[in-house]
Amino acid sequence: MKKLTLNAKDFSYDIFFGEGIAADITSLFALKGQKTCIISDSNVAPLYLEKVLAALGGGATSYVFPAGEASKSLDTCAGIYNFLAKNEFSKTDALVALGGGICGDVTGFVSSTYLRGIPYFSLPTTLLAQVDSSIGGKCGVNIPYGKNLVGSFYQPRGVIIDTAFLKTLKERDFRDGLAEVIKYGFIYDEKICQWALSGLSQNLSDIVFRCVGIKKEVVEADEFDSGLRMILNFGHTIGHAIEKLGGYEKYSHGQAVSIGMAAAARLSEKAGMAKEGLYGKVVGILEKLGLPTRCEYEASQLLSTIFNDKKIRGGKLNFVLLKDIGQATVYPLDKESVEEFVEGAL
């Protein structure tokens, strides 16, 4: 088993890596008899809930919500608040997120707001959640005006990255996570692209460990997303707009981010940040990994949607651009430039 420790502002927490280690949840999370509620969704619960409840020794309870982006909502949170209150959960008890990104985001947000804060732990079951969303305490829900518009920064008390969970992932869900994996290669460490291209399955645990190591470094440097952490949003501004235009059904998060990364690579070139050829390299890598690089929306359509994005400051979009593969930078661009530069990449 490997371990990393993330030093957040208020406390440090351990991130454990290994195959089959979820069975040791009680000792790894040092749970000492507090009331525990596992939050999961209707896809993950039938596969793993009983096993995790058993590993917790029988005293835990659970709350399962319907799988899907529609559940990343204040209504789902309200259901969980009521369940916790009815079962007399106090501030010294704990929640465990068992699932993918949506489950982690909802559980983290509920934990940060129920009784003004209750500890939570993460047991991410998807590649996307293992390499990104379960680490760093960014949590929240969607409202009709956009994705993640309501949320908080609230760190988990521990994370178990059990690669055995990845074995039951559907192909589409695996590719979704792969987009986030390759994002780390584009913004921070080119080696990840090489590992992914040269043998994804044999390099997978090293890749996951390296991605989480990068996330840890970035979060420690900028926990509250006012500088360096923004690079983790590479491809996400356009990606979120694609997801929204597709009604959160047509394009998965990973597909949308992949298309968004290709468009952001083109922006990087056209804005003079990167040398010509970068867009072609980025698209080549994404295509070799079976990830999409184009969608049917016009740049103008995407930009009206993006204008509701919470990351906009002072009429300009803070775009994460690449200087080269492995080197990201944040650069403000106005709407007209983005529209002109992105046209032709979508």
Ligand code: GLY
């Ligand atoms: N998923 C991006 C971040 O945690 O900042």
